[in-house]
Amino acid sequence: MPQTDLVPSLHPEADALGLIPEHRARQYRAIPIRRKPDRVVVAMAEPSNLAVVEEIQFLTGLGVEPVGSTAAEIERAIDRAYGPGGLPARPDAGPAPASSDPPVVRIQRLLFREAQRLGASDIHLDPGPRSTRIRYRIDGAIEDRFALPRWLHARLISRIKIIGKLDISEHRRPQDGLIVDPGQGVEARLSTIPTESGEAAVIRLFQEQKAAPTLAGLGGPPDVEERLRAMGHRPQGMVVVAGPTGSGKTTTLYAMVHELRQRPVNIVTIEDPVEYRVDGVRQVQVDAPSGLTFQKALRSILRQDPDVILVGEIRDAETARIAFEAALTGHLVLSTLHASDAASVLVRLMELGVGSHVASAAMIGSIAQRLVRTNCPACLRPDTPSELFVRRLGIVEDERRLLGRSPGCAECRFTGVSGRRPFFEILEVDEEIRARLTRQDYSSLGGGRAGYRTILAQVLERVRRGEVSVEEAYRTCYSGGAA
Ligand SMILES: [Zn+2]
Missing domain, CATH: 3.30.300.160 (Type II secretion system, protein E, N-terminal domain)
Known part of the structure; x- marks a missing residue:
C-alpha cells in the first residue's frame, strides 16, 4: 500500500x-x-x-x-x-512572456509524448471561455485528456506555432505548418484556426514509426486478404475503397501498396495528407494553396511513367476523369471515395460524371470498409439498448439476452473499448456487373452474389456474440454511412 x-x-x-x-x-x-x-x-x-x-x-x-x-x-x-471562477488565476498581469516558458515547453512535450504513447492520430486544442480542452483522437474516437487553465492557452498555442514555424503574430487567419522534432521522434501536420475563444489547433501525427501495414496485418478474414491481393495483381484498372472518415480506407490501400512494392513496378502516390511513409514509393503531397491540386499532381505524375498510382481521394469530377483515363491506359489506380457501401461507389462515380461505359471497363472492384470498436471483455455486461436501434438492426426477441456492452474499467482506460476490428464488403466487378453498369442498372448490385456479404450482416454476427455493442453497430452501419 x-x-x-x-x-x-x-x-x-x-x-x-x-x-x-x-x-x-x-x-x-x-x-x-x-x-x-x-x-x-x-x-x-x-x-x-x-x-x-x-x-x-x-x-x-x-x-x-x-x-x-x-x-x-x-x-x-x-x-x-x-468550477466557475475557480480556475487558477493568471500568475502575472503582464502580456504573455516568450513562449519558450519552461512549463509551456514541458506541457507541449507531455502532450506529444502522451499522444504517441496512446497511439493517438490527432491532438486537438480546443479553447473555451474558461479552459482549453486537450483531446486526442484514439482509435478513431475523440477522447478528452486534459483541461488547461485559460491563461495558458495563448502560450501553448504560441509554442506550438513556433515549432510548426508559423507566424506567431498572426491570430486571425488559419495557418498550416509542419512540425518536425527529431528529438521527440515527432513528425506532424499542424493546422490552426481562429475561433470565438481563441486559436484552436489540430496536430495530426504522422504514423512514421508504424511500418506500412500488410494485407495479413489488416486483421480482416483470410478471404478478404486473398481477394484484395488478387485485385492488386491486375495490370490495369481501378480499385476504390469507400467508407466514412476514419474507417481505415487509406490503411487498406497501403497494405496493397506494401505488397506491390515487392514487384518491379513504379508506384506513385498523391495524397492530402501523406499518412504513411514508404521507402521506394514516390509520395506527393497535394498542396492546394500553392496550386498543386489533385488534378494537377495527377496529370504530371502520368508523365512520370508510373505502373501503380494511389490517388488519396476522388473528390471531384476532374480527378475522377483523369484517374479513370489512367486506369484505362495501362495503370493500376487505387483510390478512396466517400460512399456508404460497395454498390454505392458505382452510383457515386456516375454522379461524378464517370460514364457507365468507362466505369464498367475500368472498375476491378469496389470495397466498403468500417472500423468497428469491440467491447472490452474485462467489463462486459448484458446490454439493454434503445428500442430504436434494436428494431432498426433487426434484432429479434430471443437474441436480446446475447447483447453485451462494456461500461469501462481501468483495463480499457474507461472507454469500454478493447480495439477496432475492420469489416469489409467487396464487390468484384465481373461480366454480370459490367453488363448491368452499361445498362445503368444499379439496383442491389451486390445482392445474392457469391462472396458478397454486407458489412451490416457481418457486424450483426459480432453483436449476437456480445463482441460489439448495438449502439456501435448502429453508429458504424447507419449514422456512420455516407459522407
Ligand atoms: Zn473495460
Whole structure:
C-alpha cells in the first residue's frame, strides 16, 4: 500500500491541475495538487486504490504520490478548482512572456509524448471561455485528456506555432505548418484556426514509426486478404475503397501498396495528407494553396511513367476523369471515395460524371470498409439498448439476452473499448456487373452474389456474440454511412 498522509487543505497548483481533466478528477475522486519533476502529488479519497493510482499514472505519464483526504473534501476542492471562477488565476498581469516558458515547453512535450504513447492520430486544442480542452483522437474516437487553465492557452498555442514555424503574430487567419522534432521522434501536420475563444489547433501525427501495414496485418478474414491481393495483381484498372472518415480506407490501400512494392513496378502516390511513409514509393503531397491540386499532381505524375498510382481521394469530377483515363491506359489506380457501401461507389462515380461505359471497363472492384470498436471483455455486461436501434438492426426477441456492452474499467482506460476490428464488403466487378453498369442498372448490385456479404450482416454476427455493442453497430452501419 502506498505511503499516505493527510493534507491539511487542498489548494492545487495550476501546473498540477492541468494534468487531470475535471471529469476524470470526479470519476477518480482525486485531485492533483502539486507537480514534481517526475511525479504528481494527488489527493485521493481512496489513496490505497491501486487501480485508480495506476490510471492516473497512465493519464499523466507521471509517477503518482497519493495523499489521503475525505471524499467530501476532495469534491469541494474539485468544485473550487475547476468550477466557475475557480480556475487558477493568471500568475502575472503582464502580456504573455516568450513562449519558450519552461512549463509551456514541458506541457507541449507531455502532450506529444502522451499522444504517441496512446497511439493517438490527432491532438486537438480546443479553447473555451474558461479552459482549453486537450483531446486526442484514439482509435478513431475523440477522447478528452486534459483541461488547461485559460491563461495558458495563448502560450501553448504560441509554442506550438513556433515549432510548426508559423507566424506567431498572426491570430486571425488559419495557418498550416509542419512540425518536425527529431528529438521527440515527432513528425506532424499542424493546422490552426481562429475561433470565438481563441486559436484552436489540430496536430495530426504522422504514423512514421508504424511500418506500412500488410494485407495479413489488416486483421480482416483470410478471404478478404486473398481477394484484395488478387485485385492488386491486375495490370490495369481501378480499385476504390469507400467508407466514412476514419474507417481505415487509406490503411487498406497501403497494405496493397506494401505488397506491390515487392514487384518491379513504379508506384506513385498523391495524397492530402501523406499518412504513411514508404521507402521506394514516390509520395506527393497535394498542396492546394500553392496550386498543386489533385488534378494537377495527377496529370504530371502520368508523365512520370508510373505502373501503380494511389490517388488519396476522388473528390471531384476532374480527378475522377483523369484517374479513370489512367486506369484505362495501362495503370493500376487505387483510390478512396466517400460512399456508404460497395454498390454505392458505382452510383457515386456516375454522379461524378464517370460514364457507365468507362466505369464498367475500368472498375476491378469496389470495397466498403468500417472500423468497428469491440467491447472490452474485462467489463462486459448484458446490454439493454434503445428500442430504436434494436428494431432498426433487426434484432429479434430471443437474441436480446446475447447483447453485451462494456461500461469501462481501468483495463480499457474507461472507454469500454478493447480495439477496432475492420469489416469489409467487396464487390468484384465481373461480366454480370459490367453488363448491368452499361445498362445503368444499379439496383442491389451486390445482392445474392457469391462472396458478397454486407458489412451490416457481418457486424450483426459480432453483436449476437456480445463482441460489439448495438449502439456501435448502429453508429458504424447507419449514422456512420455516407459522407
Ligand atoms: Zn473495460
